[in-house]
Amino acid sequence: MLTEIQQKSQTLYDQDYYLWLKTTINQLRARQFLSVDLDNLLEELETMGRSEKRTIxxxxxxxxxxxxxxxCWDEEREPNEGHWKGEIRTFRREIKKALKDSPxxxxxxxxxxxECYQDARSEASDRSKLPIDTFxxxxxxxxxQIxxxxWFPEYNHNHHGKAD
Structure with missing residues (x-):
């Protein structure tokens, strides 16, 4: 059977997430551990871990x-090289930031x-409309290196990336 405080916390969690979060933080700071809505707090912490993994x-x-x-994408390399390198730098920076926060x-x-590399091959193939074996x-x-x-990969001069 739930205590009145636990029922209030669970209701608060469902009704106003931000207020529940602030209340939980204040309860923990005040060391009011018996008042904390542990079930929802644990669920939130587990979700945060899964979210970090999905993001990376x-x-x-x-x-x-x-x-x-x-x-590999010969036909679009010249007009897009600057943009692609910019995106590469952004993704590298975000990954490094995530690893610094969570080594x-x-x-x-x-x-x-x-697995990510194979997914990236599929994405590159889909977005370029080139056969996957181009990559x-x-x-x-x-x-x-990545x-x-x-570091940038050497340009592939095999011309497989040209549209027919």
Whole structure:
């Protein structure tokens, strides 16, 4: 059976999330641990962790997609090179910021690196309307290279990226 305080907190969580958050913070600061809505607090903390992982995965896929386009999309490389390099820098900066805030995510990046690369190949193929085999199956570089602000893949002069 829930206490009156817990019922009030759960109602507050459902009715006004921001007020619930401020109330929870104040309760924790005041060390009023018995008043804290633990179930919803734990759910929020778990959600934050999942959200951090989703964000880093999305950033990595976008970074790899732009690196692939820069390397392989011959027809659009010249007019888009500046924009693509700008996007690459932005995604690198965001990933580095996330890793600085949460260094424990680095093993997670290594765990998802290959999967993200294959997703990026699909994205690059979809967005360029070029066959997926235009984009190399083998990784463009190591994670350190991919995140290095001064590293860009060598231009692929094979002309597979030209539209017929």
């Amino acid at each position: 995965k999305s950033l990595l896929i976008k970074l790899l997609e732009y690196l692939l386009k820069l390397k 424990s995510l680095k093993p997670y990046i290594l765990e998802i690196f290959d 190399p199956v083998v990784l463009l570089g190591s994670l350190e 995140l290095d602000e001064n």
